Amino acid sequence: MTKLQDLPALIYTMLYLQKKDGRLRKATENKKLDILFDFPDFPPAALLRIDNGSYEVLALENSVGISADAVIKGNFEDVVELSGGINKALKLIFTRKVKIKGPLKALQLLKILGEKEAF
Amino acid sequence: MSEMTSYERAIAALEHKNVDRFPVFSLGSDYSFYNAFMKEIGFTADEVKQYSTDGVLTGPPWAHAINLKLGFDADWASLSGQQHFDPETKQILDTFGGINKVVVNDDGTPHLWYLKPFLTSKEKIIEWWNRGRPKPYTDAMIKPAVKATHTLIEKYQILSMIGLPGPYENLHMSIGMGQVAKFCRKEPTFLEEILEKNFEVQGKGLESLMKLGHLPVIMCGDDWGFNHGLQMPVKYWRQFIKPIIKRYVEIVHSYGSKFLIHSCGNIGDIFPDLIELEIEGVDSLQPTINDLASLKQKYGDKLALLGTIDDTDLLVNGSKEHVWSEVTNSVKVLGKGSGYLPGATNTLLNAKVRNVRTMIEAIHSINPQYII
Secondary structure (H helix, E strand, O other): OEEEEHHHHHHHHHHHHHHHOOHHHHHOOOOEEEEEEEOOOOOOEEEEEEEOOEEEEEEEOOOOOOOOOEEEEEOHHHHOOHHHOHHHHHHHHHOOOEEEEOHHHHHHHHHHHOOOOOO | OOOOOHHHHHHHHHOOOOOOOOOOEEOOEOHHHHHHHHHHOOOOHHHHHHHHHHOOOOOHHHHHHHHHHHOOOEEEEEOOOOEEEEOOOOEEEEOOOEEEEEEEEOOOOEEEEEEEEOOOOHHHHHHHHHOOOOOOOOHHHHHHHHHHHHHHHHOOOOEEEEEOEOHHHHHHHHHOHHHHHHHHHHOHHHHHHHHHHHHHHHHHHHHHHHHHHOOOEEEEEOOOEEOOEEOOOHHHHHHHHHHHHHHHHHHHHHOOOEEEEEEOOOOHHHHHHHHHOOOOEEEEOOOOOOOHHHHHHHHOOOOEEEEEEOOOOHHHHOOHHHHHHHHHHHHHHHOOOOOEEEEEOOOEOOOOHHHHHHHHHHHHHOOHHHOO
16 A cells, blocks of 8 residues: 655655664754645645654645745756756756745755764 | 685676685665664664765665675665656656656555656657657766765775666666567667667766776666566567677776676576677576576586575575575585675565575585585
8 A cells, every 4th residue: 555655755755764774863853844845746745744853744735825944846847857966956946946935944954864873 | 715805705706716705796675675674683873874974875775784784795786867757647757768656655665666668659759859868877976876886895895886777678668568579570770779869878877987986897787588588589689689788898898897787587598698798797597487507507607697596485485494505505506616696686675684694694604615
């Protein structure tokens, strides 16, 4: 049976190993962070909720009115080609193809993904 | 014989030279095996920090780190190509035109799988090309894999290999086996054109990999076999696939490196071709569908054999005694004359962790001097 698929599954997979090996706990001790990934061309939206070492991802058919610390919005068609590296990612942001509300909070996710230590 | 490092052991085996013990090879593992590994063994906080700092927490779910901890001598990871998205069907596509799917099962385990071909007609194939696809590998994709491989070789002293998907997999996964069969018979020139377009990307990717990495061994994955023989008639394999493989091999050999092929299934019919192409080794070789003793006897002095330990039943359902017995019997037959890197015949999926450990212990327990 499938619990999540497509975008929510991708977001879930991104943090799966960090959770398992203890790095998520180290990076998010006593921290809460909600990030909404909203790509209208690839529904449903995904709400990532990190809370003190654990996380969940909710699939949202309708993201209107959802409150989050950061919102990343754009076309998935642009985002999926990010294998071009960091320059491509920055270009998407500067050209407003990807919009980020709450950029400092969104940067926290990058910090979490880069955590090297585990409990 | 003095003790060798895992790297020295694996290279010596590929060169059919004496080894202090047989090197064990891992093709990788998926999330299910990762979960089982974490439950039964896991990493300490210090290991996580070290592997993370060294950049080897990469590959399919940390397979390199798992391989290091379990004591494998050689391992492999395939380089992923560019990804695209089709807004109309809302599907994620690889750059050659295969549809991929990401799901999370009810038990919370993620799975990333190839689903089906996207380029289901000649018109779709041509439209794909008109959109500038397939797209090349970028340095940003190659460099981290190269760095991790160098660290695995230099610091951890195991033989880590990178590979690119081969021409046949890219072909049938993007256009489907029905079209492959049709084009072989009715439109061979168009089939060659598809293979050439794909090779433009693969060949350049391989060149970049070799230039950036100077890697000692490359292994390409290109499943050619069914249980009872090749998926396409041998004459078509020779007409369409073999010439492309030859170009892969020539690129790798031009850098002084070795070229290995991974192919599941029964591929004994083309072993003479693999030798003619000067491929140094072949991986998978499921013991239940290949006459391995015969292949070893006929070709074992020219072609190193990798894999050969059944991953579908033995490592899943076997008792410790059964695993030990089967593995040691294999090594005694196939290890003669070196040229042998045993390991599971595919990516570890639902294999039992204890059986994988038993396999490694059994392989390492045999003194090659008594059988070579």
